[in-house]
Amino acid sequence: MFTSKEEFIMEFSKRIISTYGRCVSQSHVTEQFMVLESMVRDYASVNWATTKADIIKYNKKQMYYFSLEFLMGRMLVNNLMNLGIYDVAKIGLSELGINIHELEELETDAGLGNGGLGRLAACFMDSLASLSYPGNGNTIRYEYGLFKQKIEDGYQIEVPDQWLKLGNGWEVRKPKHTVDVKFWGTVQYNSETQKYEHKGAECVSAVPYDVPIVGMDTTVTNTLRLWHAQPSDNIPSNKDFRQYNQEVRDICQTLYPDDSTISGKTLRLKQQYFLVAAGLQAIIKYHLSLYPSLDNFHEKTVIQLNDTHPVLCIPELMRLLIDEHDYEWDQAWFIVSHTFAYTNHTVLVEALERWPITLMQALLPRVYMIIDEIHHRFHDEVIKRTGDKEKADRLGILKDGYCDMAHLAVVGSFSVNGVAYLHTQILKNDVMRELSDYFPGKFNNKTNGITHRRWLLYANPQLSDLIKQQIGDSWIEQPLLLSRLLDYSLDPKLQEQFIAVKKERKQRLADYILKNNHIQVDIDSIFNIQVKRFHAYKRQLLSVLGIIYQYYEIKNNPDYQMYPQTFIFGGKAAPGYYFAKTVIKLINSVAKVVNEDEDVSKYMKVIFIENYGVTLAELIIPAADVSLQISTAGKEASGTGNMKFMMNGAITLGTMDGANVEIVQQVAKENCEIFGLTTAEIEDLKPNYRVWDYYHNDPKIKRVIDSLVDGSWDNNREQFRVIFEELMNRNDEYFVLADLDAYLKALNRIEKRYQDQAEWAKACLINIAKSGYFSSDRTIKEYVDDIWHIEKI
Known part of the structure; x- marks a missing residue:
């Protein structure tokens, strides 16, 4: 697009005129910022398209990183630097009388994360692209992120983080890839098709927004996919639309809604399923555009589950394989258990997610049925191998009225890793000792890093x-x-x-x-x-x-x-x-x-x-x-x-x-x-x-x-x-x-x-x-x- 300051000046001036109908000298600083953002994104898009084409051409296996958080920070300087065009842009803007640092200050931190979990995911995205590996992210496009913190009289006050006030110039909306995600309803067995069918479900449309992840000194540009919830055409006729519309908006409103109430727990579980159901549908559709079946899905796809939040991926992929693609249980389980890897991020018992079974049964009836089946098959396997029913109960996924997501993750993944040597030792020798002993070689350490x-x-x-x-x-x-x-x-x-x-x-x-x-x-x-x-x-x-x-x-x-x-x-x-x-x-x-x-x-x-x-x-x-x-x-x-x-x-x-x-x-x-x-x-x-x-x-x-x-x-x-x-x-x-x-x-x-x-x-x-x-x-x-x-x- 531009390799010299002259080309930059010409393109920047042209875009200001075509977008806002005014010359550069009359444009507002926010308009200048948004045009610069769009220019950098479009500059990266050439490499973005080439990367996608090369993955197909060379038959590359891809990694998908599922995480409720990606704490990206500002991307303008990072992308300009990684693309090697920062100085060209800086000099070109200067000759137009614009200070690039003033534009940099207008960019807000994307409200897509909170702490170390999300920042780790962002660092991983940077390293994957910079090292030329095909690795993509999947998360939710939160409207307000966690919250913007104010300190008033010494107290923390939470106000909405309006990070999308100027839009998000890095994202590209992809409505053609919209998929539906189903909640509530009932499951019925159809004796003619010999399949379970989800009836009376409340559908929510998941619309993808793709963000390019630019590597340094490489043409490789990966994708961070953000899923946004919108009303679907497929909703029960007896549903009040205003209530439905608000419930849909709630899914992508904030990161980590308060879960001290049943409605809060419901919303959190909704968010998690929304992410995994949308993400998996898209990955399967992509796979089938290249290969005749899903038989080799695990050979061409690996999915890293960042903490327990996206662990519903495991039963959801089972559901898709069995209900939508006609696989038998054992075939489906082989593919699933060779697709997922799980990263544990905590030894705090209260932070290891457990969902009430009654909530899962109501909100995700078919997914719960599959979790129940995974639990019973694993429970029987432990008894058969060890002869110890009490051990099988302790290792089980469903117990005391709750679904233990960490146990589901371990059972359904081919790899479980901690994020520091001490942490992994505590997992193996204490918090998950019996599971580690039962699955020798499955637990490993991957000490975190930063870009x-x-x-x-x-x-x-x-x-x-x-x-x-x-x-x-x-x-x-x-x-x-x-x-x-x-x-x-x-x-x-x-x-x-x-x-x-x-x-x-x-x-x-x-x-x-x-x-x-x-x-x-x-x-x-x-x-x-x-x-x-x-x-x-x-x-x-x-x-x-x-x-x-x-x-x-x-x-x-x-x-x-x-x-x-x-x-x-x-x-x-x-x-x-x-x-x-x-x-x-x-x-x-x-x-x-x-x-x-x-x-x-x-x-x-x-x-x-x-x-x-x-x-x-x-x-x-x-x-x-x-x-x-x-x-x-x-x-x-x-x-x-x-x-x-x-x-x-x-x-x-x-x-x-x-x-x-x-x-x-x-x-x-x-x-x-x-x-x-x-x-x-x-x-x-x-x-x-x-x-x-x-x-x-x-x-x-x-x-x-x-x-x-x-x-x-x-x-x-x-x-x-x-x-x-x-x-x-x-x-x-x-x-x-x-x-x-x-x-x-x-x-x-x-x-x-x-x-x-x-x-x-x-x-x-x-x-x-x-x-x-x-x-x-x-x-x-x-x-x-x-x-x-x-x-x-």
Whole structure:
């Protein structure tokens, strides 16, 4: 489309005129942005079409990644950079009197995800395309995503995230590929056809919107398919259309609707089935356009189930094969059980999805029948093999009135993987031990990764340029070559240059904080940063209790020494998660007191950055000195924020949990700051853990805990009662007080280390040098070699 600034200027000017009927000088900045977006998408479309043609021409097996989340972030700069046309566009726009950075700021983060699960999926899409593998995504086109977070009087307020306000210039609507998805109704057996038929169903049309996923330095462009719900022509005649229309809209309104009510549970299950039913119909239709039957479906298609949300794929593909394509059960099960691979993302029992059987029977009657059949056949198989009915009951899919989606995933998939070494060991040896023993060889580990293109090359061009000056740019294609930096970690000049780059990034964040939080922060202070989804096991509470402890030390202990520190928080709590939302309020209440106290604020500032997301992460992470990764050992599956911080030259202050374990293995303990109980120590402590002992035996801890309910941080003494209750009267489930002293000592060690800037820079450079292992390129290659067995295009 354009290879020079002259061609760019001509095409851009022509599109402004043809689209908006005005010349460039009269166009609005939003019009300029949308035209640029469409030009980049169309530029990519040539490669997009070629990729699809080559897959067919060379008979390539494809991987489909089913996930309820894809946290893509802004795509304009990423796509311009990956296509190698950023500079042409920048110069061309400049000659038209347009600043490309102003256009970049107009792009909103796509509201298609929330946390690490979705960001992992996005990184995988980037790596698949950049490595030239045929891998596509499937998700829902949410109208409002999760929510936009506002902080008012310290409280989290949820407002709609109107990310589609200017439309989504990256997507292409494909109405010809619309399919119907069926809910409710009844199932009847037709003795003539000898088939089960779904009668009286309520249909919803699923319309696909395709987004190109552009790889770097390759012509390969994959597809992220977004499914949007619209009213179907096939609805029961007795259905009130206004009610039906609203129920259809609800499916794609928000990510993770509150499921504390039966209507909320129904909507969540609807979303999950809507995604898998639409996605599978499209994949089958595509397959049959190339091959005479579905006999080789599992040979040409592999589907990765990202967590339990899309696990209904397993019974749905069985339904399609049996009811729509005339396969017998055993034939269908062979295809299904060789098609799906399942990624587990949690060891938290409450996060392993279980759906009420009565709900599934009503909403998805035929799918439930198939799940019931899978359960009974597997149950009988376990008894036949082991002779142990109780074991068969424990391993079963249907029990106690619920359908266990994780067990369904394990039974119906040919591969089950964890996302960090420690996490996988816990799955195999504890949470899913009996299933792992029953299916030897099925469980494996695939430690998560992040795309170094977005999180280092594009998000931190200052650091990237410094690395290029030192070791060249071969690491961009081969991130493991970042290890060449090890040879220069003792170079005083490089250390000074790194510190200068870090200070520049800290200044950028400080400017943002001043503009948005109206607080001046010292860029020479230590930036301790904890940004992630709010949950009790992630222990933002441990951070804020540490701040309270230090606050009282500064106020009451004249001999207390503290190097200036800035504690920066960000993240959202689920709307119905009262405890997590109260922790956000506590952080903001403590921040107000600390930041306004002249005795304390010269040593310490506390900042909460609202509405944390990908774009803000790109500002925050490069500015971090310390990456707080302090979850309770054994609870965090992996984490990917820890990898992003490490790659940008921050020291990990964390527990031996998730991928922290592997970070330590890469850089050695002396280049991290590790504290706290290990998984094994927690298991040993559990039977005898008495939180009140910590309270009564340490006056300083008692003072910190009492401050939660004595009005120190809010005039309403009951404001933080729920936190007090969780800690003291529910025996501190996540061992916050057990690790508090160790955490404070680790902070103290960090202070001392930071004051030796040469040693600090050396440790940071070693972290960067060893971060190449955590590129998602490495992760994808492991999936390809061990699970997917797809070939490059």
